[in-house]
Structures are given as C-alpha cells and as structure tokens.
Amino acid sequence: MDNLQWPTTCPACRKVQFNSLDHPDETSHGSQTLYHRSPCRPQLLDQDPRLGFGVYQSPNSQCLNSCLTALKAGYRHIDSAQYYANEKKVGEAVHQSGIPRSDIFITTKIMTAAGSLDKTVDKIDGKDGYVDLFLIHTPSGGSNNRKEMYLALEKLLESGKTKAIGVSNWGIGHIEELKGVAKVYPPHVNQIELHPFSQQREIVDFCHRNGIIVEAYCPLVRNQKANDPTLTTIAKAHNKTVSHVLIRYCLQKNWVPLPKSDTPSRIIENANVYDFELSKEEMKTMDDLNQGSKGAIVQAVSNTL
Template sequence: MSLTLSSTATITGTNVQIPRLGFGVWQIAAANCAAACAHALNAGYRHIDTARLYRNEEQVGTAVRESGLSRADVFVTTKQGVRGDTPELTYQLALESVEKAAGTAPGAYVDLFLVHIPDVRGGADGRKEVWLALERLFREGRARAIGVSNYGVQHIEEMKTYASVWPPHVNQIELHPWWQQRELVAYCEEQGIVVQAYSPLATGTKLNDPVVGEMARSLSKSPAQVLIRYGLQRGWVVLPKSENPERIRQNADVFDFELGQDDLRVLDGLDGLDGQY
C-alpha cells in the first residue's frame, strides 16, 4: 500500500477527496486550539476535525485562515449533535457551525459536516431533523459532503426512511486495535461509506502496551506511529490528536515504513482485549 501525507480517499457520490490523515481537536481548549492547528498545518496535515461540542470551531477557522494556505487545500470537518426547538432553528445551529469553522464570507463552507451522535434529543425524530438540516447545507454548497458519527448499522439503515442523501458519505467511529468494530466497518465498506477512525491511539491508554512497544522498537518508531499506521493500512481515515508540537509532527511521520502482514495479524489479535480498551 503506497501512502503519503497527501493521500486521500474518495467520498462516494461526490468529487470530494478526503485526506487519509487528519488532526483531531477533541478536548483541546479554545485558548490552545489555534496554536495546535497551526503546528499541525505546518507539519503537513491538511485535514482538521472539530465539532460544535468541542467549543473550538472558531479557533480552527482562525488557524486555517491565518495559515497562508488556500482554503481549498485544507479539509475541515465539523459535527452537530443537538437539535433546536424547530427544524429551522436546527438548521440555524448547523449554519452557525459552518460560519464559525469557515467564516461568514459569501460561499464559505466546511468540507464535511457530520451528525455527531445518534443520541439526539427526540430519538429517531431528532436524528432525522439534524440530518435534513445537513442535507440543506449540502444542497446550498455550505457542506461539500455530509455524514454521521458514532452510528451503528441500525441507525444508518433507519436513515433510508427519510434521507435524500443515502448512504451517508462518512461514518466517524472509534477504532483502534482494541476496538475494531469489524461488522460495522464491513457494512460501511460494502455501502461505500468512508470510515473515519477517531481515538486511533485509544486515548493514549495503550501507548505502553508491551505488544505495541516491542513492534515499535523493532521498527524504530513510536507506539503512536505504529497505531496510526495500523489504521491507515486498514483503510481508515485516521484522526490522531495532540497538543504537543513534537508529537503532532511525529504523528504525521508515518509514511516511511509499513507494517508487515505478521504485524497486522498481531494487532488484529488485540481486538476486544481489556474490554473496549
């Protein structure tokens, strides 16, 4: 598998190319987010993943605008997991996220907008309302692609009853060797849904795992680099997160080595160990 920092995946049904490596900003405080994004963009990342819930959409937008890069060269994702009191208010909440992450200039857009969680207020009706707001943004060109996050098969199948855009372009879910969600991943791949992996480092809880540590030593790489490379070779769009400039750079330095089939089998074998982690 030939991969580089500029490798992309094609979002089915669109002409949108999503960078295979992204930079996540979950739990990065607003005061630190613009600087972290600037480090990531300087290190070569061209994909930043934020959300309304993270309360740092505006800082992501600032970092992109101040980077000196063309807007077309940076892929920006945001998410919404809440509904308003009316469908119009739900749409306005989504539009507000676009304007925070992309600015208020005419034609400003995010590259990808996701329904953040299936547990939206109102259950199925809430999921429908948020999705229809995203479809409106998609039609208006304010979101180049739309998708979901944390959705199971049942939630995606449910969308057939109301969605004009189906399947969703992306499903962003937690994925790493200890939590591989194989049935869900296989379903998404069969439907042409791009699979994004958040928490590819298992929120840092497994960086001292002896199996991963031995593999990292044999490759002269860090455990984090091994885990990121694993996700990339599994075909996922991988979203590591860090505030440390050196680790941000290191997490992007995963394209000069490859995990062999034996390595992949060993990491595959960790699935389900230690519970979710």
C-alpha cells in the same frame, strides 16, 4: 518551533510525502499525501486526506497554535465539532496559515437538531464560507431527532455550505433507518472509535461494503496502551513509536485516523507515518488485540436500534 523535527514534506506546499500503499481505493496526489478514491462518494471526498488532526478537548488558548503546527507539519484535515467549542479557533488557524482554503479539509459536527448549522459554518469559514464535511455527532435523541438532523444536513449540502455529510457513533440500524427519508443515502462518512483494541468489525464491514468512509477517533487509545508489549515490540522493530504504529495500523485498515495532541513535538511526530509499512503478520498480530466493546475508551456503537 523551528528546532523541532519536521516530517518529510514537499518544499512547495508542506504536505507530507509518503510511499504509496498498494490499496485499490487510495491514490497519490503529487507524491504529497494519501487520499480516498471511490466512485461511490462525492468528488470532494476523493480529496479527503487520509490523516486527520483532532481537536477534542483542545482549549481555545491552545487550539489555534496546535492547528497551525499541524498545518505546518503537513496535515490537511482538521476535525472539530460544536461540542468542542473551538471551531472559531480552527477557522482562525486555517486563515492564518496562508494555505489556500481549498487545500484544507474541515470537518465539524452538530449535537442536536436545535443547533445552528449556518452559525457553525460562519465561525469556521466566514459568512460566505463552507465546511467540507458536516456530521451528526451522536445517534442519541431518538429516531425522529436523527432524521430531522440528517434532513437539515441535506439542505446544507444543497446550499453549498457543506460539501459532504455523514454521521458519528452510528450503528447499522441507525444508518439503515435513513433509507426511507434521505435523498443522500448512504451517508458519506461514519466517524467512530477505532483502534486495535476496539475494531468494531460489524459496523466497519457494513460501511466498507456500502462505500461509507470510516473515520477513526481515539486511534492512539488516549495513550493508555503506550506500554503494551505487543505494540512496543512492533514499534521497536521499525524504530518507531507506539503512536506511529497505531496510526499506521489505521491507515492500512483503510480508516481515516484522527490523532489529537496539543504538544507541538507530538503533533509533528504523529505525521511521520509514511516511511514504513506494517507487515501482514504484524497487522494480524494487532488484529488479535481486539476486545470488542470492552476495549472501547469512549463508546462502542450499537448496531441495533
């Protein structure tokens, strides 16, 4: 492990250092990482690290070591879910890392209204613990089911078992139907598939206008575009990898990318995204790769009910 090329980090806390970007809703934190800043969101989300680490399809035999590698590399945001069945390993990694719990941002997701929220929190952070962000994983199941789950998350928020709540894969219609029933509106976060080939501009614009943080899963397009000529040309110009370019694109679009890997060298490599910046022309070139819903790897959201 120690022979791997680690990203530039603060020697005191191992958080990735960076060159601050000129975005009005980003702020530096001790020259160590990028965070969101917005008066529209809970104070907790001011400390939502801009680069997350995903653990989808990370088997329990690997998830613990992958999370420990990510934390050592400077990641401070881990994205899990009940559906992934590896929440316990995420919690073990956090506790074994030696990093204060308050310095790590943990997200998980509920799949159905029948899912036990408290048990999920207990798996990750113990009986008296908490998660930083709890999401509804999918809008499927109908309007009543969505509302029931969201109200359950509001109760969890009130109890202190979570610090923020949100949704995943929700379109505009799904979010707006909460207006009549929710105490917490809009939701703090919407996590959707995002990358240059599926930019989901309508829902992204809606979220940004309403102060909803946009998180991007599948930011690396599951490595299906590793040889794309546009991406390889841009990567070569910066002496970077295509993965670096895709993550950097997300950051500069004001999305929270959640790259996933169980390969230690790639986990570490993917954190090396703070020493270069894509030009306006390069961003425009990547914007032009958009294929709408046809470019989605998993699913594009439906913006209507």
